Amino acid sequence: MAIINETSGYVNVFLSSNVSTFTSQKRFPLSTTIAELKGKLELITGANSSTMQLQLLDRQRKLIQSLDDDTTSLEACHVHNDMIIHVIDSDPSKSLGEFEDLSKVEKYEMPEEEYAKRGESLRAFKEKMKLGRFAERDPESKLKEEEEATKAISIGARCEVTTPKAPPRRGVVMFVGKTHFKEGYWIGVKCDEPLGKNDGSVDGQRYFDCPPKYGLFVKPNSVKVGDYPEETLSDDEEM
Structure with missing residues (x-):
């Protein structure tokens, strides 16, 4: 197990979630309380802090403890570098990977007239070089x-x-x-x-x-x- 750099006052942990297939590594102050951590994890995982449960796992993903006390700090919970904090969102409406489905994201499409005014664009380059639909026809x-x-x-x-x-x-x-x-x-x-x-x-x-x-x-x-x-x-x- 890695030793915490106590002089830095920070800890590096891996994050995983039951609503995402991705894992990430983040750095948090050891003084961060569990309540504060849940607020930060909302933005990272998409899980809601009010329905969020946290588990502390080792690198083999074995449960060390549940982080249930919102008032305690990461340091008091003995969170060390390279441990895993697993986020569980108990909201039944959430499903694995729902925040990764880009087909559900409304996409912005720039109007053709506005795009044509842009001097540095792929369209402007093709028009200048007479490529694609801008190519000179016989x-x-x-x-x-x-x-x-x-x-x-x-x-x-x-x-x-x-x-x-x-x-x-x-x-x-x-x-x-x-x-x-x-x-x-x-x-x-x-x-x-x-x-x-x-x-x-x-x-x-x-x-x-x-x-x-x-x-x-x-x-x-x-x-x-x-x-x-x-x-x-x-x-x-x-x-």
């Missing part, structure tokens, strides 16, 4: 993907447009095809509200008619067609 393959996407979008269909850094916008599909202003396939949308950028024309070339600021051109993957009711202001909101 222009011909990209064009074929866009053409395939347009097959599910027909002129006159109700739709919702979702683009980065902008709220969802609803409207009617007015144009599907290629344009003069940029390569690839584009979808022209007449928005329900003045949340667009044009009147259906770009650089003098007209693709459809709508009031100014109601027209919008976006890529096919930004458009989802479906039963999207027209968004209108209520009577209380009209001006």
Whole structure:
């Protein structure tokens, strides 16, 4: 059995528990009372001090004594270095390993917009190095993907447009095809509200008619067609 370093006033013990499969080693002042120890062990083991029972074991896990008197100190209980203090939580609702099941822990998921703003992240590195989903695709393959996407979008269909850094916008599909202003396939949308950028024309070339600021051109993957009711202001909101 190891000898206590009496001049230090501390003792090193191993901790085990009936609600955890883990063991740990901690250092406590010899003056610590059993009541104080139970309070510290709540944070370490997850057991409740009000339903906690402590046993002092040797390294072979043989019972030396039960630590029942909350007023006594570790020194008075003859707790030596490298002994084991086993924590028993008598609460019947507790089970072995319940504090180790990470599937029960609610996880925080950072919004994509907030994560994208972080300069030093795996996403920023991949975007800079053009890796993964940020890798540059073959222009011909990209064009074929866009053409395939347009097959599910027909002129006159109700739709919702979702683009980065902008709220969802609803409207009617007015144009599907290629344009003069940029390569690839584009979808022209007449928005329900003045949340667009044009009147259906770009650089003098007209693709459809709508009031100014109601027209919008976006890529096919930004458009989802479906039963999207027209968004209108209520009577209380009209001006």
